[in-house]
Amino acid sequence: MTTANREAFLAALHVGVLAVADDSGGAPVAVPVWYRYEPGGDVVMSLGTDGVKTHLLAASARATLCAQQEDLPYAFVSVDGPVRIDAPDEEERARLASRYLGELAPRYLEATASEQTVTVRLTPERWRTQDYAQLPDF
Numbered sequence: 001m002t003t004a005n006r007e008a009f010l011a012a013l014h015v016g017v018l019a020v021a022d023d024s025g026g027a028p029v030a031v032p033v034w035y036r037y038e039p040g041g042d043v044v045m046s047l048g049t050d051g052v053k054t055h056l057l058a059a060s061a062r063a064t065l066c067a068q069q070e071d072l073p074y075a076f077v078s079v080d081g082p083v084r085i086d087a088p089d090e091e092e093r094a095r096l097a098s099r100y101l102g103e104l105a106p107r108y109l110e111a112t113a114s115e116q117t118v119t120v121r122l123t124p125e126r127w128r129t130q131d132y133a134q135l136p137d138f
Helices: 003-011 051-058 090-112
Strands: 016-020 029-033 043-048 060-067 077-084 117-124 126-131
Touching: 003 060, 003 077, 016 043, 016 051, 016 117, 043 051, 043 090, 051 060, 051 077, 051 117, 060 090, 090 117
Parallel strands: none
Antiparallel strands: 016 029, 016 060, 043 117, 060 077, 077 117, 077 126
């Protein structure tokens, strides 16, 4: 994919799979996450403070996020790089809920208002991509 294509793909609505090293030496932990990306920026997520993935992110300070298109023609974008864990950002949390839930976002935000969260930012350093629509004669 071109830079513009991969950034547009990552910015589109997909559930991402966040992968982070297991600090006990086991296999990486890979979990689905909601995320937001604007071309040229960081991948932004809101995660629970007590979750395994948040603790592993704090320990490793690096992660990979993969987004895929599950219908033909298949495509994916995977980015990895350093992560930064910031204080909770309720505006960001609301933006993510609206992105993934639409009109149900207010109900979700109300139901989860007591959850402690942090804002995680992954800065893409390395990109891996594939777009099967770009294959000749496919």
